[in-house]
Amino acid sequence: MTQTAAHAGRLVADGFARAGARGYHYRVLASLDEFGPASQAALGRRSGIHVSDIVATINELAQTGLVERTPDHADRRRNVITVTPAGRQRLRWLDEQVLDIQNDLLAPLSENERTELRRLLGRLLSHHRAEAKQEP
Template sequence: MTTSDWRARPSWLLTQTAQHAHRLVAEGFSSVGARGYHYRLLATLEELGPASQATLGRRSSIHLSDMVATINELADAGLVARTPDPADRRRNVVSLTTAGKRRLRQLEKRLDESQDTLLAPLSPAERQQLIELLSTLLDHHD
């Protein structure tokens, strides 16, 4: 690789691929009137069970200011429920509703379709290898 061969550098390739991935996922979610934060919050609730907004924010990496808006949107749609925390009435506990579980399955399907589009040129073995390599890089830098 020459110094002018910047398009062959891993950092540039990762950035460009990440931009395509983000666009595909955003388009998949928006086609059903959702956003990435909706998926992340619903998936976190399914994994954790009912939790406080602060816990959900930490586990989903959604900033508190975005968390409030996301919970409001999902609650207005009947996908999550907010109830006062019995241990601390000043705090709300957020839980996944049955409709929220159905919505999560729908969003997972869209996400899978986006992944398939992104990784279309790769064989199943190459996809697995890519996941392992990216996981190794991420684990190292986290």
């Protein structure tokens, strides 16, 4: 499992690099698209990106016009990050890249086997996320 996960990680990193993106970019854009605008701190928690990396990631996305950073009206010390139309378009394109990468990784499996693998991996992920939430 570890070797397959490492190979999958390399495929994704290489695919994003060819697209001029990073995994952090994808995670931030996907989080904003799915859950809406968020403070930098909330976005870091949602996307699983450490606070030391989230600001740099947002800066990169803002410089290319994929997200906007505006002061929070409720607390001027915070910024609210919002995905732009260009960011949504970029996310859709990156989604296609991820699909291609997944198809490459799963090439030896039949459609039924792919469905079963996704189901089992989802079950594992759900279990461990729930377990992590219960930790003190």
